[in-house]
Every structure is written in C-alpha cells, then in structure tokens.
Amino acid sequence: xxxxxxxxxxxxxxxxxxxxxxxxxxxxxxxxxxxxxxxxxxxxxxxxxxxxxxxxxxxxxxxxxxxxxxxxxxxxxxxxxxxxxxxxxxxxxxxxxxxxxxxxxxxxxxxxxxxxxxxxxxxxxxxxxxxxxxxxxxxxxxxxxxxxxxxxxxxxxxxxxxxxxx
Ligand code: FES
Numbered sequence: 001x002x003x004x005x006x007x008x009x010x011x012x013x014x015x016x017x018x019x020x021x022x023x024x025x026x027x028x029x030x031x032x033x034x035x036x037x038x039x040x041x042x043x044x045x046x047x048x049x050x051x052x053x054x055x056x057x058x059x060x061x062x063x064x065x066x067x068x069x070x071x072x073x074x075x076x077x078x079x080x081x082x083x084x085x086x087x088x089x090x091x092x093x094x095x096x097x098x099x100x101x102x103x104x105x106x107x108x109x110x111x112x113x114x115x116x117x118x119x120x121x122x123x124x125x126x127x128x129x130x131x132x133x134x135x136x137x138x139x140x141x142x143x144x145x146x147x148x149x150x151x152x153x154x155x156x157x158x159x160x161x162x163x164x165x166x
Contacts, residue, residue: 008084008142010044018043018050022057032058032068036075044084045076073114081116081123082165085109086140089126092133101137102126104151108158121162 011017021038025031032054039046046069054065069075087102109117109124116123130138135147139154146157 008044010080011042013043013045013047013049013079015047015049015053018047019053019057022050022054026057032060032065033072036069036072040075044080045078048077076114076123078116082121083141083161084123084125086125086127086130088128088130088136088138088140090129090133092129093137096136098137101139101149101151101154105139105154108151108155119162121165122158 018039021042022031022035025034025038028034035054035057036046039050051062051065051069054060055062058065069077085105087105088098089102106112106124109122111117111122111124113124113126127140130140130145132138132145132147137149138145138147139149140146141157141161146153
C-alpha cells in the first residue's frame with residue numbers, strides 16, 4: 001500500500017472559542033458557511049450549541065442555521081472518531097474497485113458514511129478524487145493518503161492505528 005502524509009488533532013468543543021471564530025466573519029457575504037468550515041476545522045464538528053450562537057452572530061433563525069448545516073453533508077454534527085477515513089468514490093478509483101472496497105470498509109467498521117465506529121476510533125466519509133488516481137483505489141486517513149488499498153491492507157492499518165492511539 002502506497003502512503004503519502006499527516007494526522008489531524010482537534011480541540012475539545014468550546015462555545016466561546018467557536019463564537020470568536022464565527023464573529024470574524026459576521027460582516028462577510030456567506031460568512032456563516034465560512035464560520036461553519038472554520039469551526040469544523042478547529043473542533044472536528046459543529047456542536048448543537050453552535051446553532052443558537054451562529055443565529056445571533058449572523059442574524060439568522062436557528063432553523064436557518066440548522067438548514068445550512070444539514071444541507072451540506074460536509075458538516076459533522078457529532079464529535080468525530082479519533083481518525084477520519086475518507087474513501088475515494090471518483091471515477092479512477094471506481095474503475096479499480098473502490099465501490100467494493102467501500103462496502104468492505106463499511107462492514108469492517110460497522111458504520112455507513114457520515115458515521116463513526118462504535119468504539120469511537122474511526123469516522124467514515126466519502127471523498128471525490130485525492131489526486132492520486134494512478135494508485136487507485138485510494139483512501140485518506142486524516143491527512144495521509146494511501147494508494148492501492150485492499151481490505152486486508154486497510155484492516156492491518158486500522159489495527160496499527162488503534163494500537164498507536166492507546
Ligand atoms: S479518482 Fe480516486 S484519487 Fe483520483
């Protein structure tokens with residue numbers, strides 16, 4: 001399995017810090033989207049308590065903020081697993097079996113896309129091209145890309161990451 005680089009760590013949820021981040025974009029067109037991205041980059045998800053806060057900062061109803069966060073699947077509403085696994089669903093990877101690989105990874109982790117394994121170790125997401133098509137099928141774990149992934153390779157990698165995290 002070919003591997004490229006990086007791991008993500010998130011801060012624990014902090015409503016005041018989220019408010020500070022959001023306030024920077026209060027006067028910008030589309031500021032709520034930028035704020036949501038910034039909050040997710042920082043904490044790994046957008047906590048329920050952010051809905052009312054974002055409504056005040058951007059002068060929107062709670063329902064409007066909720067509508068934006070649920071329309072865009074990129075925004076997680078729950079604390080992510082220790083690692084985020086993204087499986088490429090774009091054409092080159094599909095041609096090399098990413099659909100079958102995805103089903104096996106879902107079954108191994110016991111979760112669908114946008115969910116987290118029961119042990120809290122892995123969140124699963126779809127991604128559309130990681131720029132490593134020559135080594136399809138590809139996955140990304142946090143910021144590290146792995147090419148020519150097989151289910152056996154994935155299981156071994158997942159086991160080693162869980163041991164590393166203990
Ligand atoms: S299609 Fe999967 S990396 Fe490009």
